[in-house]
Amino acid sequence: MAERIIVEKNLVVRHGAIELAEHWAIAISGLILLLTGIFELPVAKRYYIITVPGLSWSADFITSLYLHYAAALVFTAAGIFHLFYHGLLGEKGMIPQKGDLATSITVVKSFIGIGKEPPMHKYLPEQRLAYVGMAFIILMLIFSGLVKTYKNIYAPDMPQMVLLWATWIHNIFFVLFFLAFLAHMAAIALRPNRPMVRGIFTGKVCLDYARHRHSLWVNEIEQCQVIPMALADETTLKAADQLYDASTVYEPEAQILKAGGIEDKVPLAQEEDKATSARE
Amino acid sequence: MSNIMKEKKDFNINRRSFLKISAGAAALTGLSLPKTAFARTEAQLSTLIDLSLCDGCENLQTPACVGACKAINKDKIPQVVGNIPEPWPRKTIEDWSKKQEVTNRLTPYNFIYVHKAEIDVRGQRKTIFVPRRCMHCDNPACATICPFSANSKKENGAVVIDQNLCFGGAKCKDVCPWEIPQRQSGVGVYLHVLPGLMGNGVMYKCDLCNDRLSCGKLPGCVEACPRQALLIGPRKEIERIAGERARVMNGYIYGKTENGGTATLYLSPVSFELINNTMAKKPGQPDMKPDVKRRMAATDPLGKAVLAAPALGLIAAGALNWFSRRKEMVKKEQKNNG
Numbered sequence: 339m340a341e342r343i344i345v346e347k348n349l350v351v352r353h354g355a356i357e358l359a360e361h362w363a364i365a366i367s368g369l370i371l372l373l374t375g376i377f378e379l380p381v382a383k384r385y386y387i388i389t390v391p392g393l394s395w396s397a398d399f400i401t402s403l404y405l406h407y408a409a410a411l412v413f414t415a416a417g418i419f420h421l422f423y424h425g426l427l428g429e430k431g432m433i434p435q436k437g438d439l440a441t442s443i444t445v446v447k448s449f450i451g452i453g454k455e456p457p458m459h460k461y462l463p464e465q466r467l468a469y470v471g472m473a474f475i476i477l478m479l480i481f482s483g484l485v486k487t488y489k490n491i492y493a494p495d496m497p498q499m500v501l502l503w504a505t506w507i508h509n510i511f512f513v514l515f516f517l518a519f520l521a522h523m524a525a526i527a528l529r530p531n532r533p534m535v536r537g538i539f540t541g542k543v544c545l546d547y548a549r550h551r552h553s554l555w556v557n558e559i560e561q562c563q564v565i566p567m568a569l570a571d572e573t574t575l576k577a578a579d580q581l582y583d584a585s586t587v588y589e590p591e592a593q594i595l596k597a598g599g600i601e602d603k604v605p606l607a608q609e610e611d612k613a614t615s616a617r618e
Numbered sequence: 619m620s621n622i623m624k625e626k627k628d629f630n631i632n633r634r635s636f637l638k639i640s641a642g643a644a645a646l647t648g649l650s651l652p653k654t655a656f657a658r659t660e661a662q663l664s665t666l667i668d669l670s671l672c673d674g675c676e677n678l679q680t681p682a683c684v685g686a687c688k689a690i691n692k693d694k695i696p697q698v699v700g701n702i703p704e705p706w707p708r709k710t711i712e713d714w715s716k717k718q719e720v721t722n723r724l725t726p727y728n729f730i731y732v733h734k735a736e737i738d739v740r741g742q743r744k745t746i747f748v749p750r751r752c753m754h755c756d757n758p759a760c761a762t763i764c765p766f767s768a769n770s771k772k773e774n775g776a777v778v779i780d781q782n783l784c785f786g787g788a789k790c791k792d793v794c795p796w797e798i799p800q801r802q803s804g805v806g807v808y809l810h811v812l813p814g815l816m817g818n819g820v821m822y823k824c825d826l827c828n829d830r831l832s833c834g835k836l837p838g839c840v841e842a843c844p845r846q847a848l849l850i851g852p853r854k855e856i857e858r859i860a861g862e863r864a865r866v867m868n869g870y871i872y873g874k875t876e877n878g879g880t881a882t883l884y885l886s887p888v889s890f891e892l893i894n895n896t897m898a899k900k901p902g903q904p905d906m907k908p909d910v911k912r913r914m915a916a917t918d919p920l921g922k923a924v925l926a927a928p929a930l931g932l933i934a935a936g937a938l939n940w941f942s943r944r945k946e947m948v949k950k951e952q953k954n955n956g
Binding site for chain 2: 356378379380383384385386397399400403404407408410411412414415416417418419420421422423426427480483484487488489490491494495498501502504505509
């Protein structure tokens with residue numbers, strides 16, 4: 339795991355290259371699968387999708403199948419890789435923990451101004467729950483898709499009961515996958531979650547954000563990582579200065595301030611002041 | 619000409635002998651009732667349509683095969699609703715319920731028709747009658763990519779549409795090289811879901827009389843043919859007979875390799891290129907282009923790669939995991955050393 343604090347840049351590495359590659363392989367192939375899956379239904383002619391520039395191929399089921407297979411190859415390989423790679427490494431950060439449901443409710447309530455978020459680990463409790471849901475949907479899609487692919491190539495006369503199960507599992511989980519995708523987009527559109535978006539593109543999130551929201555995670559990293567004192571002082575003070583003047587910080591940080599983050603961070607800055615005075 | 623007739627006689631195996639062949643095969647598998655055994659062996663069946671024998675039943679108002687098929691399937695389609703819902707946004711409605719008597723093309727109410735081909739063979743005019751219906755392909759795209767698996771290939775080779783599951787999207791017709799399935803709007807499950815937005819009826823086509831086969835009966839067209847131009851039997855037997863007859867009459871076979879192979883073999887003394895030239899592809903009237911390719915075959919290599927994808931993911935996970943652990947170990951060793 340590449341998690342570490344880059345104090346001089348006020349960043350924390352949240353995802354390594356492998357996690358980013360996994361995420362984007364599954365995300366992009368998943369979207370292609372959704373689109374070509376829709377085009378495997380007889381909708382393109384009926385709904386005039388073929389008249390949309392660039393989509394004239396959409397009514398050709400064999401072309402859609404090519405693309406569907408190509409995306410399925412990436413989706414399946416990436417999904418199985420994810421399961422076994424992290425499983426073999428014993429990484430359990432995304433596995434739901436006891437109390438996640440109750441904590442998720444607390445977090446969701448805090449979004450609408452009821453109560454405060456508890457200190458959190460790298461992943462939010464609702465993220466862990468959503469992960470299990472999404473993983474189950476993906477596994478069912480992969481499993482039923484493999485049965486259907488096998489049928490297409492080797493067993494067109496497969497027993498109809500097996501075929502019907504595979505077909506309806508694929509169809510139902512296709513709808514659930516689409517809904518899960520919409521929920522995922524809605525989750526990252528929520529203001530408190532927006533600073534995490536940067537992480538899935540660059541692998542890094544703002545240290546201030548991480549300290550504010552994922553304090554348990556940052557503490558864990560700090561225990562393992564030796565940060566040069568001079569740098570730590572300089573960066574913390576710089577970060578604290580920025581916190582006092584929200585107009586100079588970039589937008590996501592400003593949102594943290596508006597969301598009440600300043601209350602958590604002022605004592606941090608004050609503590610730092612005390613520590614500096616003590617050293618003097 | 620008389621030579622051909624003699625050869626026809628030599629190789630003319632009747633339907634009863636096919637039942638015998640099947641019964642023999644059934645006896646080997648321990649089943650004793652010939653008629654039921656015929657279906658229960660679940661061996662792949664094939665039909666042979668010998669165009670050198672078919673005379674189109676010109677003496678009859680309707681060819682015997684067509685008449686028998688219509689009689690068997692007359693109650694297949696349920697009552698069509700009075701006001702067929704108008705599909706949105708494309709407003710295509712296909713209603714054949716008031717034209718049920720049509721027999722010169724495929725319709726939801728007519729699963730077989732006979733095409734009359736007038737052909738010049740080396741200056742001689744020849745009339746060939748070609749009964750046309752579903753070919754029951756070996757790997758039928760119409761069945762394999764039906765989004766609801768309403769269309770399926772049975773172990774005996776029949777390709778059957780379950781009218782209780784079909785939404786009438788006509789995808790099967792689009793992917794069939796002969797565009798065999800025909801739609802009847804205003805019937806089927808779509809009426810109970812979102813009739814204006816999703817589905818448009820039910821697709822119908824020949825199902826090789828699969829229900830009759832499972833009761834040990836012959837398909838209607840095969841049973842009714844007065845000249846035994848249509849035969850059904852175990853696939854290998856049919857292929858053998860078709861091959862022998864073709865050799866003797868120096869004839870041609872259609873359906874063995876077309877669309878990846880089918881369970882219907884046409885045998886003709888005239889080349890299918892010439893027959894095809896007499897067929898202009900029209901709705902409900904398929905052509906007979908030789909060497910039609912199975913388009914889905916081109917996607918098979920990629921499909922096989924998909925089937926191998928779990929192994930790919932697993933191998934990559936194992937390899938990277940080993941690499942990560944080793945890197946970690948080297949780091950630790952370096953740390954310990956200094």
